[in-house]
Amino acid sequence: QVQLVESGGGLVQAGGSLRLSCAASGRTFSRYNMGWFRQAPGKEREFVAAISGGVGRTYYGDSVKGRFTVSRDNAKNTVYLQMNSLKPEDTAVYYCAVDSTLGIVATKQYAYDYWGQGTQVTVSS
Numbered sequence: 001q002v003q004l005v006e007s008g009g010g011l012v013q014a015g016g017s018l019r020l021s022c023a024a025s026g027r028t029f030s031r032y033n034m035g036w037f038r039q040a041p042g043k044e045r046e047f048v049a050a051i052s053g054g055v056g057r058t059y060y061g062d063s064v065k066g067r068f069t070v071s072r073d074n075a076k077n078t079v080y081l082q083m084n085s086l087k088p089e090d091t092a093v094y095y096c097a098v099d100s101t102l103g104i105v106a107t108k109q110y111a112y113d114y115w116g117q118g119t120q121v122t123v124s125s
Contacts, residue, residue: 002026002098002114009094009119012086016123020081022096022116030054030074033099035112036081038092038121047107048094049081059105064090086123093118 008020022034035050049070050059058070069082079096097112099105106112 002029002032002100004096004098004114004116006094006096006116006119009121011122011124014086014088014123014125016086017082017084018086018121020083020094020096020119020121022079022081024077024079024098026077029077031102033103033105034070034072034079035097035099035106035109036070036079036094037097037109037112038090038094039118040089040092043092045095045109046092047109050105050107051079052105053102057105059107061107083121086121088123088125091121091123093120 003025005023031053036048037045039045047061051070067085072079095118096116098114099112
């Protein structure tokens with residue numbers, strides 16, 4: 001069982017930055033692929049970024065490439081999402097998730113088996 005707790009959301013003006021954190025329980029955190037997804041009102045949940053276990057290879061959705069950076073600190077069992085140059089269309093609830101199957105990194109939400117509660121990010125124009 002893995003528990004995830006997200007933090008760092010809030011209200012920011014367009015062009016600003018936020019850093020989300022996701023603290024995970026579990027002794028094998030470093031081996032898990034971790035993902036970030038977001039869901040805006042009336043829209044489907046969207047892949048944002050992912051980082052692999054082990055070497056920490058990163059992957060990004062097209063809408064955030066060049067603006068967002070995913071990273072992890074295995075000593076702290078924490079994954080981060082640094083969000084720069086934020087736009088109003090980035091407004092959503094952001095979720096972190098764990099894929100505990102130790103396979104290839106996935107961009108589909110059904111591949112992830114543990115989810116955080118979500119944190120709201122609101123970008124004003």
